[in-house]
Amino acid sequence: MTGTELATRDPNSVSRPTVELARTVPTTPWIMRIEEHSSWETLAQLRMTIRVGVPLKYFRVRDLLAIESGQVFESLSSSTEDVPVTIGQVQIGWSEFEVVDMRMALRLTRLG
Numbered sequence: 001m002t003g004t005e006l007a008t009r010d011p012n013s014v015s016r017p018t019v020e021l022a023r024t025v026p027t028t029p030w031i032m033r034i035e036e037h038s039s040w041e042t043l044a045q046l047r048m049t050i051r052v053g054v055p056l057k058y059f060r061v062r063d064l065l066a067i068e069s070g071q072v073f074e075s076l077s078s079s080t081e082d083v084p085v086t087i088g089q090v091q092i093g094w095s096e097f098e099v100v101d102m103r104m105a106l107r108l109t110r111l112g
Helices: 030-036 061-065
Strands: 005-008 018-021 050-052 083-087 090-100 103-111
Touching: none
Parallel strands: none
Antiparallel strands: 005 018, 050 083, 083 090, 090 103
């Protein structure tokens, strides 16, 4: 008997146990196979807002009103810590910030 076979026995039977094949569960996460879904064509056209939040230390409304280009704010997160990426109320993964050509960029590091 292999690892994907299960032995079963009917309690009312005196015959040998029968062998049934167990279902194989996909090891790839569903989000990695989303394009295979029957509704993917419709889902792919939905507009969504992706959010990434970084908690700032000592940031007040007056700081937001007076914000200028080039200002730097201290974060409560470590610079090496990935930040969560969400769509609506669902977290879709983790990301990190990077500076590219003097612009702030966001790199998706893992789905999840």
